Amino acid sequence: MYKLSIDAMSGDLGSAIVVEACEMFIKSHHDAELYVTGKKEELEKLSSYPHIHIVDARDIVKMDDGIMSVRRKKESSMVKAVMMAREGIVDGVVSCGSTGAFYTSAMLFLKRIEGVEKSCLMVMMPTYNGKGMAMLDVGANAENTAEQLYDFAIMGYIYAKNIRGIQQPRVALLNIGTESKKGDETHQKAYQLLQQSDRLHFVGNVEGRDILSGDYDVVVTDGFSGNIALKTCEGVAGTLMKMIKESMMSSFKGKLGALLAKSSLYSLKEKFDYKSVGGALMMGFEKAVVKAHGASDAKAFSNAMDLAYQMVKMDVVGQMKEGLSQK
Amino acid sequence: MYKLSIDAMSGDLGSAIVVEACEMFIKSHHDAELYVTGKKEELEKLSSYPHIHIVDARDIVKMDDGIMSVRRKKESSMVKAVMMAREGIVDGVVSCGSTGAFYTSAMLFLKRIEGVEKSCLMVMMPTYNGKGMAMLDVGANAENTAEQLYDFAIMGYIYAKNIRGIQQPRVALLNIGTESKKGDETHQKAYQLLQQSDRLHFVGNVEGRDILSGDYDVVVTDGFSGNIALKTCEGVAGTLMKMIKESMMSSFKGKLGALLAKSSLYSLKEKFDYKSVGGALMMGFEKAVVKAHGASDAKAFSNAMDLAYQMVKMDVVGQMKEGLSQK
Numbered sequence: 001m002y003k004l005s006i007d008a009m010s011g012d013l014g015s016a017i018v019v020e021a022c023e024m025f026i027k028s029h030h031d032a033e034l035y036v037t038g039k040k041e042e043l044e045k046l047s048s049y050p051h052i053h054i055v056d057a058r059d060i061v062k063m064d065d066g067i068m069s070v071r072r073k074k075e076s077s078m079v080k081a082v083m084m085a086r087e088g089i090v091d092g093v094v095s096c097g098s099t100g101a102f103y104t105s106a107m108l109f110l111k112r113i114e115g116v117e118k119s120c121l122m123v124m125m126p127t128y129n130g131k132g133m134a135m136l137d138v139g140a141n142a143e144n145t146a147e148q149l150y151d152f153a154i155m156g157y158i159y160a161k162n163i164r165g166i167q168q169p170r171v172a173l174l175n176i177g178t179e180s181k182k183g184d185e186t187h188q189k190a191y192q193l194l195q196q197s198d199r200l201h202f203v204g205n206v207e208g209r210d211i212l213s214g215d216y217d218v219v220v221t222d223g224f225s226g227n228i229a230l231k232t233c234e235g236v237a238g239t240l241m242k243m244i245k246e247s248m249m250s251s252f253k254g255k256l257g258a259l260l261a262k263s264s265l266y267s268l269k270e271k272f273d274y275k276s277v278g279g280a281l282m283m284g285f286e287k288a289v290v291k292a293h294g295a296s297d298a299k300a301f302s303n304a305m306d307l308a309y310q311m312v313k314m315d316v317v318g319q320m321k322e323g324l325s326q327k
Numbered sequence: 328m329y330k331l332s333i334d335a336m337s338g339d340l341g342s343a344i345v346v347e348a349c350e351m352f353i354k355s356h357h358d359a360e361l362y363v364t365g366k367k368e369e370l371e372k373l374s375s376y377p378h379i380h381i382v383d384a385r386d387i388v389k390m391d392d393g394i395m396s397v398r399r400k401k402e403s404s405m406v407k408a409v410m411m412a413r414e415g416i417v418d419g420v421v422s423c424g425s426t427g428a429f430y431t432s433a434m435l436f437l438k439r440i441e442g443v444e445k446s447c448l449m450v451m452m453p454t455y456n457g458k459g460m461a462m463l464d465v466g467a468n469a470e471n472t473a474e475q476l477y478d479f480a481i482m483g484y485i486y487a488k489n490i491r492g493i494q495q496p497r498v499a500l501l502n503i504g505t506e507s508k509k510g511d512e513t514h515q516k517a518y519q520l521l522q523q524s525d526r527l528h529f530v531g532n533v534e535g536r537d538i539l540s541g542d543y544d545v546v547v548t549d550g551f552s553g554n555i556a557l558k559t560c561e562g563v564a565g566t567l568m569k570m571i572k573e574s575m576m577s578s579f580k581g582k583l584g585a586l587l588a589k590s591s592l593y594s595l596k597e598k599f600d601y602k603s604v605g606g607a608l609m610m611g612f613e614k615a616v617v618k619a620h621g622a623s624d625a626k627a628f629s630n631a632m633d634l635a636y637q638m639v640k641m642d643v644v645g646q647m648k649e650g651l652s653q654k
Contacts, residue, residue, distance in 0.1 A: 128566050139503050143511040176466050176554040184470040184551060208558030212566045224511060225555045227503040231535030232556045236563040239455050239539045244571070257584045 001033045001051075002312045003091055004288075004305065005084040008038030009060045009077035010097025011301075012294045015042040018096070021301035022046055025309075032309055035084050037077040055080060063294060067100040070108065078102060082109050085287040091317075092288035092308035096279075096296045103140060103282055103291075110285045113317065115324045118148045119284030120223065122156065123230065129214030134160055135174075136220065136283060139227030146189035149173070149220055150197070154323045155283045156218035157200040162314045163307070166217050172206035174221035174229060179205070186222070194220075199323055208232075279304040281311075284320075288312050328360045328378075329639045330418055331615075331632065332411040335365030336387045336404035337424025338628075339621045342369040345423070348628035349373055352636075359636055362411050364404040382407060390621060394427040397435065405429060409436050412614040418644075419615035419635035423606075423623045430467060430609055430618075437612045440644065442651045445475045446611030447550065449483065450557065456541030461487055462501075463547065463610060466554030473516035476500070476547055477524070481650045482610045483545035484527040489641045490634070493544050499533035501548035501556060506532070513549070521547075526650055535559075606631040608638075611647075615639050 008018040015038050022034055026049050033051045036043055040056040047054060059076040061069055070079050078097050082105045085093045095102045103121065112119055120137035127133050136152050137144065144152075153171050160169035173190055175183045180191050182205060194202040203216065208229055211219050221229065248258035279296075282289035288311035292304035311317070335345040342365050349361055353376050360378045363370055367383040374381055386403040388396055397406050405424050409432045412420045422429045430448065439446055447464030454460050463479045464471065471479075480498050487496035500517055502510045507518050509532060521529040530543065535556055538546050548556065575585035606623075609616035615638035619631035638644070 128570065142503065142509070142514075174555065176469065176551055182469070187469075187551075207562075208555045208560075209562035209565070211559065212562055224503055224514075225552055228501065228535045228552045229555050229559045232538065232559040233535075233563050235534075235536035235539055236560050237567060238536070240564060240567050243455065257586070257589070259584070262584070 001031055002029075002309055003033045003035070003089065004308050004312070005035040005037060005055075005081040005090040005093045006305065007077045007081040007093070007095035007097060007102075008036050008043060009057070010062075010095055010102075011292070011296060012063065012096075013296070015039070017296065017298045018301055019043060019045050020298035021296075021305060022052060023049070024298060025302045025305045026051055029306070029309060031313075035081070035090055037080040037084075039077075055084070061097050061101045063098050065098065065101060067098070067104040070101050070105040079105055079109070082106060085289075086110055090287075091312040092290065094290045094292060094301075094305050094308050096292035096294055096301060096304070098294070099280065099291055102289075106282050106285055106289050110287055110289070112284050113286055113321050113324060116151050116155075116284040116320075118144065118151070119282060120152055120155075122159070122281040122283050123279075125212065125219075125230070125233065127212050127214040131214055133211070133214070133216050134164075134218050135211070135226060135230065136218075136281075137223040137226050138221075138230045138280070139223050140282075141223030143224060144186070144222040146186050146193055149186070149190040149222060150193040151284070151324060153194055153197075153200055153202070153218065153220045155320050156220060158316060158319050158323055159281070159283070160217045162316050162319060163310050164217070168201045169217035170203045170215065171200050171218040171220060172203050172216040174208070174211065174219050174225055175205035176207065177205065178207065190220075279307065281307070286317055288317065328358055329356075329636055330360045330362070330416065331635050331639070332362040332364060332382075332408040332417040332420045333632065334404045334408040334420070334422035334424060334429075335363050335370060336384065337389075337422055337429075338619070338623060339390065339423075340623070342366070344623065344625045345628055346370060346372050347625035348623075348632060349379060350376070351625060352629045352632045353378055356633075356636060358640075362408070362417055364407040364411075366404075382411070388424050388428045390425050392425065392428060394425070394431040397428050397432040406432055406436070409433060412616075413437055417614075418639040419617065421617045421619060421628075421632050421635050423619035423621055423628060423631070425621070426607065426618055429616075433609050433612055433616050437614055437616070439611050440613055440648050440651060443478050443482075443611040443647075445471065445478070446609060447475075447479055447482075449486070449608040449610050450606075452539065452546075452557070452560065454539050454541040458541055458544075460538070460541070460543050461491075461545050462538070462553060462557065463545075464550040464553050465548075465557045465607070466550050467609075468550030470551060471513070471549040473513050473520055476513070476517040476549060477520040478611070478651060480521055480524075480527055480529070480545065480547045482647050483547060485643060485646050485650055486608070486610075487544045489643050489646060490637050491544070495528045496544035497530045497542065498527050498545040498547060499530050499543040501535070501538065501546050501552055502532035503534065504532065505534065517547075606634065608634070613644055615644065
């Protein structure tokens with residue numbers, strides 16, 4: 001059985017959507033066992049499923065609690081879920097609570113894979129060809145060494161290969177030019193490490209303008225630049241959609257056009273909505289740690305659960321251990 | 328008279344558009360004098376204007392020449408234009424040649440303002456409210472110190488105040504969070520320097536997702552992150568426009584809608600087109616150095632000339648000297 005702990009309480013939309021997601025999930029995953037943490041009276045509906053265990057947790061880490069609140073909120077659904085991973089009861093943990101708090105509790109309570117200096121945050125980004133790419137680190141670290149960037153690359157590569165089923169994932173380094181000598185010392189050195197490695201398929205530097213082209217499966221970046229790139233993507237996409245809407249509404253012809261084109265535009269918005277991607281992965285820990293988006297609906301949350309399940313089933317952590325031990 | 332040198336040869340579209348731009352410019356700027364460098368037989372049309380001097384230059388720095396080509400191509404229109412600024416014949420220089428080569432020739436041949444450790448590249452970015460904001464450095468440097476970021480902020484502030492006429496430009500620092508303690512040591516220190524300064528109006532950190540909001544007039548960033556942010560903007564905008572087009576073309580209703588909405592979408596594209604902004608400024612030199620876009624038409628090129636003219640007329644360099652001497 002593949003065992004996961006599920007934090008039912010920390011999302012913006014409360015426990016109801018998590019309960020629904022657990023029901024959806026357990027019906028289609030017969031080799032999975034869930035430990036759901038939260039106020040037991042809100043989780044009663046799940047008690048009829050033999051593979052779901054309800055773990056009563058009276059406290060909640062709120063979205064606006066400081067990240068360090070996880071130190072004292074030991075009775076919270078989030079910390080209890082993480083502790084079950086720490087204690088080896090489960091191999092994966094899923095939460096849709098505050099990213100900062102969840103990441104901090106993973107850092108505080110979970111072991112890192114041996115040889116990994118820094119854990120990091122990975123997100124799936126939409127690409128032009130619709131296949132998406134994985135970018136890491138998108139902000140867990142304010143700065144990284146070349147060796148850490150190399151570790152991120154290995155982790156992203158193993159993820160793309162095993163979870164996304166890509167035979168030979170194309171790994172690129174986010175930099176300010178494509179030539180090997182571009183960027184600061186750290187990025188030049190990272191380029192060398194990646195270039196020399198026979199444990200992944202490095203295709204060179206990628207500039208900001210090409211990350212969404214679909215030509216790369218994994219984009220490796222230091223946490224500072226990665227965070228800037230991720231948030232700039234979000235900002236531009238949001239601004240542009242808003243401008244398109246207004247620009248079309250400013251003339252009668254445009255308005256009529258917008259009306260007719262609405263469903264096309266809407267489906268596009270979905271495709272480009274970072275929220276629909278279903279979450280971020282916290283990489284480098286001995287357990288699968290998946291952050292579902294705070295505003296996840298039941299479908300999105302169960303997608304995040306499925307991701308954690310796949311990570312456990314494919315033993316991605318074990319493969320990362322192996323990949324990273326042979327540096 | 329305000330004197331500018333104009334490189335007529337290095338753009339993608341040849342000298343004809345520069346000749347046209349010079350004619351447009353000189354008719355509306357009676358206190359300006361131009362020194363136009365290039366093959367004199369291509370510039371003949373300009374010889375009838377008393378305030379235009381033709382400076383014969385037989386060589387051309389091509390777009391795909393290495394940046395160091397400016398060292399040997401002393402007879403090129405680009406280097407000759409820069410040398411006229413070096414020799415004090417003009418106070419500003421405009422080119423639409425290769426950004427790298429033009430920036431390198433400024434670094435090689437022009438003095439930096441005293442006290443400025445690093446020159447940098449500044450671009451105007453479109454914002455949601457249509458007013459735009461200035462971002463610097465967008466890639467001249469691969470890394471920067473906190474003190475250099477402070478210099479960039481002062482330069483951006485003085486530019487926004489004098490050239491854009493903003494009473495109290497709002498200066499923000501691009502970072503991975505809004506709190507003062509966010510980011511690496513350099514950015515934390517830069518925050519302190521900016522916060523303590525009474526020579527500009529610092530409004531705090533800005534994240535990637537908010538740079539285009541219109542809430543900031545100047546966004547200060549190290550060259551690495553700034554380059555990533557700029558190019559990510561370009562990439563997302565381009566990808567999104569392409570996806571919108573295809574998504575609309577995939578259904579009959581969408582197609583009809585697109586047809587009707589075409590002019591709205593087109594005007595939006597213009598607004599968001601980094602090419603139409605008219606160029607980048609190379610900041611930190613004792614002369615006004617303006618890079619017009621390589622594919623500039625006559626109107627865009629004459630906008631770039633006007634920018635250089637305004638920089639000279641308002642003595643922006645002089646004000647930067649003053650602002651930077653009082654750190």
